[in-house]
Amino acid sequence: MKTISSVVENYIKSKPFLLNSLSQGIINLTSLARVMMPELEKELGKDVKQGAVVMALKRLSEELDFKINLKISKVLRNLGEITVRSSLVDYAFAISETLLENQVKLISEINKNQDIFYTSSRGVNETNIIISRAVADLVDNIFKNEKQTHKIENLSSISVKLPQENVSVPGVYYYIFQRLAWEGVVIHEVISTTNEFTIIVRDEQIDVAFKVIKGLKVVNE
Template sequence: MKTISAVVENYIKTKPFLLSALSQGIINLTSLSRNMLPELQTELGKDVKQGAIVMALKRLSEDLDFRLNHKIVKVLKNLGEITVRSSLSDFTFAVSDTILNKQAELISEINNYSDIFYTSSRGVSETNIVVSESVSHLVDKHFSGERLLHKFENLASITIKLPKDNVSTPGVYYFIFQRLAWEGIIINEVISTSYEFTVLVSEDDVDVAFKVIKDLKTL
């Protein structure tokens, strides 16, 4: 049997921005309950009192404040070094039988260059390569004949070192990406390892994106 509390929690969980705002206590619960009322009555198949929805929202917001904020904020306060690199090019190629060999050739040649950015990742059907623009001509050279799906230039990377407990704390990435989304930052790529991750954004957005991420340490 469905309860009001369970239906209210499910409703909030399907709306990520509402979920976060509720956990921060910045929503008028009476107004929210009024908007939710018709959908909840349909879901439960009976009349529901608005006051019951308000009470369920209040209990949920208090629970979310602990589940979302306390654990995540602890991780964010311990964010490590934040590194920014500019003048990057982002290539996406279709996976082929020859692409790994060409990637090995590229890596071998760029080893002769100092202080450049290079990273790559491979999906089911795409291979992604991000390099400093100063060596982007080497990608064009070695990947000649491969099918180029996308190429973006004038990008910047922001790399964040994460504390060890990030892997056991749900919602850390969501919290960071949510803040970037609120500022209208478009993320071109996300590259991650266990204890650091990198986002690629337009050079026009990098100053705002850096400030957003840096400010997370002072929550």
């Protein structure tokens, strides 16, 4: 049986930005309840009192404040080293029988140079390679016979070390990416390992992106 509380919770959870704003207590609950009521009444098939919706929202916001802010804040307080790299190029190649062989050649060439940024991710149909612009000519040469689907220059990266508990706390990435979205940062690529993630953005947005990520740790201290 559907209840006002369950329908209100489903409504809020289907709207991520609203969910976060509610957890921060920056929404007028009475006004929100008024906006929600037509949809809630349709879902429940009966009239709903505004006061009941407000109370359901109040209980939900208190639960969210504990579930989201307490756990995620602990992870964000323990964010580790933040590393910024610039002058990157993003390549994408269609999967082929020779692609891995060429990647081995590339890694062999750049392996001794610790200053070179290199990361790669393989999907079903294509492989991405993000690398320092200093060796772009090398990539162009080694992969000249591969089908290149795109090449984007003037990119920068931000790599962040996460505490080990990030794997057991839901919403960490959502929270970070939501803040970046609010500031208008377009994430070009995301690369992650168990306790580290890297975002790739255009050079002109790197300062804003860095400020947002660094600010997450400061705000939650």
